[in-house]
Amino acid sequence: MPEPIVFYDIPRRVSMSEVNAWGPNTWKTRYTLNIKGIPYKTVWVEFADIEPISKKIGAAPTSTKPDGSPFYTCPFIYDPNTRIAVSDSVAIARYLDKTYPDTHPLVPKATAALQQAFLRAFEAEILPGKGELFALMMPQSHARLNERSQPYFRRTREAVLGQSLEEAAPRGSEKAKRLWEGVRSGFHAVAEWLKRAEDGGKELFFGGEGIVFADTVVAAFLTWIRLAFGEESEEWKGVLSWDGGRWGKFAEAFRKYEAVDAGSYYAEV
Amino acid sequence: MPEPIVFYDIPRRVSMSEVNAWGPNTWKTRYTLNIKGIPYKTVWVEFADIEPISKKIGAAPTSTKPDGSPFYTCPFIYDPNTRIAVSDSVAIARYLDKTYPDTHPLVPKATAALQQAFLRAFEAEILPGKGELFALMMPQSHARLNERSQPYFRRTREAVLGQSLEEAAPRGSEKAKRLWEGVRSGFHAVAEWLKRAEDGGKELFFGGEGIVFADTVVAAFLTWIRLAFGEESEEWKGVLSWDGGRWGKFAEAFRKYEAVDAGSYYAEV
Numbered sequence: 001m002p003e004p005i006v007f008y009d010i011p012r013r014v015s016m017s018e019v020n021a022w023g024p025n026t027w028k029t030r031y032t033l034n035i036k037g038i039p040y041k042t043v044w045v046e047f048a049d050i051e052p053i054s055k056k057i058g059a060a061p062t063s064t065k066p067d068g069s070p071f072y073t074c075p076f077i078y079d080p081n082t083r084i085a086v087s088d089s090v091a092i093a094r095y096l097d098k099t100y101p102d103t104h105p106l107v108p109k110a111t112a113a114l115q116q117a118f119l120r121a122f123e124a125e126i127l128p129g130k131g132e133l134f135a136l137m138m139p140q141s142h143a144r145l146n147e148r149s150q151p152y153f154r155r156t157r158e159a160v161l162g163q164s165l166e167e168a169a170p171r172g173s174e175k176a177k178r179l180w181e182g183v184r185s186g187f188h189a190v191a192e193w194l195k196r197a198e199d200g201g202k203e204l205f206f207g208g209e210g211i212v213f214a215d216t217v218v219a220a221f222l223t224w225i226r227l228a229f230g231e232e233s234e235e236w237k238g239v240l241s242w243d244g245g246r247w248g249k250f251a252e253a254f255r256k257y258e259a260v261d262a263g264s265y266y267a268e269v
Numbered sequence: 270m271p272e273p274i275v276f277y278d279i280p281r282r283v284s285m286s287e288v289n290a291w292g293p294n295t296w297k298t299r300y301t302l303n304i305k306g307i308p309y310k311t312v313w314v315e316f317a318d319i320e321p322i323s324k325k326i327g328a329a330p331t332s333t334k335p336d337g338s339p340f341y342t343c344p345f346i347y348d349p350n351t352r353i354a355v356s357d358s359v360a361i362a363r364y365l366d367k368t369y370p371d372t373h374p375l376v377p378k379a380t381a382a383l384q385q386a387f388l389r390a391f392e393a394e395i396l397p398g399k400g401e402l403f404a405l406m407m408p409q410s411h412a413r414l415n416e417r418s419q420p421y422f423r424r425t426r427e428a429v430l431g432q433s434l435e436e437a438a439p440r441g442s443e444k445a446k447r448l449w450e451g452v453r454s455g456f457h458a459v460a461e462w463l464k465r466a467e468d469g470g471k472e473l474f475f476g477g478e479g480i481v482f483a484d485t486v487v488a489a490f491l492t493w494i495r496l497a498f499g500e501e502s503e504e505w506k507g508v509l510s511w512d513g514g515r516w517g518k519f520a521e522a523f524r525k526y527e528a529v530d531a532g533s534y535y536a537e538v
Binding site for chain 1: 359377378379380381382383384385386387389390391393394458459461462463465466467472474475476477478481483
């Protein structure tokens with residue numbers, strides 16, 4: 001039995017009965033770890049601590065800021081068995097496939113480059129110009145963060161939106177309805193890729209016979225919406241009605257991979 | 270040995286030494302047939318004849334026109350062995366995989382939905398708003414068509430471009446240079462998908478170990494550029510220099526699948 005992987009995730013403010021994992025990017029890695037059944041411990045990291053902790057453990061930046069300096073992001077992991085740190089959700093999945101070859105493969109070689117293309121295609125449909133889902137989700141996500149992360153989150157997200165979080169997509173407004181219509185149409189395009197793959201149109205997962213990394217991406221976005229608005233919200237019920245209930249079935253199939261380890265703890269910086 | 274598949278392709282005006290296949294969409298199917306080594310005969314169809322011939326042999330429309338009426342496109346095939354007509358290049362590849370299972374598979378089940386996503390991602394990079402490669406290619410493609418197809422082609426392409434073919438991207442102009450820069454950057458994004466798939470960055474094909482349908486798409490676009498501008502053109506030499514010569518190697522690997530059957534004939538309508 002290997003030592004548990006250390007998995008760095010961003011917390012949200014929660015009551016005792018809620019999970020505090022919330023962000024779509026880190027959900028991809030939590031699904032990855034849970035599907036593979038690899039033991040891990042979550043370390044909760046506020047936004048301001050992502051860079052110093054990444055540097056401390058040697059996790060690489062994943063892109064550059066507008067000023068050209070390195071940009072460090074969550075998720076990242078540290079594997080005490082190999083003493084290797086890995087950042088970026090798809091790189092983490094590839095690393096775990098390679099290092100723990102007896103676990104469920106999420107990026108089989110024959111699909112690796114196609115899955116990179118999938119990430120671009122999914123982004124093109126679900127985050128077009130960051131205008132739709134982004135605008136809908138940012139106010140909800142902000143409201144659920146711990147106080148320490150809120151100012152950073154507000155500043156950076158309002159810069160992208162070009163308006164305040166409060167103006168972006170007020171719940172129930174005509175504007176929000178229009179934005180949801182755009183998101184629905186994006187998910188419909190994704191459903192079409194699955195439907196066209198088999199003439200019968202019954203494919204649930206991008207892996208064909210099983211789950212691949214691309215599926216964890218779709219599931220992560222669905223879970224992001226569900227947790228932000230709540231199981232009983234009109235918004236989530238809307239999602240469940242799209243594409244003949246396809247996304248409800250999809251989300252349901254991922255429920256068993258949503259466990260958050262009980263032994264998680266907050267990062268000490 | 271089955272009866273040859275009938276493959277409907279759009280001709281261009283050619284000298285005796287040139288191939289008359291030119292369009293990126295039908296090249297996908299020619300590559301498909303040649304990679305699989307399935308015997309076929311090309312029937313050359315001018316634009317105006319695509320709809321009547323499709324209807325005659327029972328090939329379905331692939332989308333709808335702006336007025337809502339069905340839109341028939343090339344490529345389409347007719348398989349005399351099964352008496353089935355199929356349109357749309359990826360549907361043709363799937364049909365041939367299924368009907369001739371001993372041939373090289375281009376849409377393995379584990380990649381089918383991911384390849385549909387690839388088509389969206391490739392389009393998002395290579396034909397953004399139809400502004401770049403489209404504008405560069407349309408004047409060249411028009412000049413090489415047979416006279417009968419030119420008026421239709423000019424009318425429909427100028428409607429998309431919002432300007433005349435002559436204004437779209439005059440060769441050697443600053444505008445054309447800017448558009449080529451956009452295309453280069455699109456192909457660079459595609460190269461990144463391949464490079465990120467393996468840490469070594471040596472993957473040539475999207476199939477990982479072999480060619481899949483997605484690769485025929487990339488090859489078809491490269492061949493479209495090469496045939497339109499010519500092997501010795503500055504434009505093609507530019508493409509060969511991109512991404513450390515990756516696309517030159519890619520195109521070279523497809524040369525052996527470019528045969529056009531000698532027994533091709535023009536459609537009688």
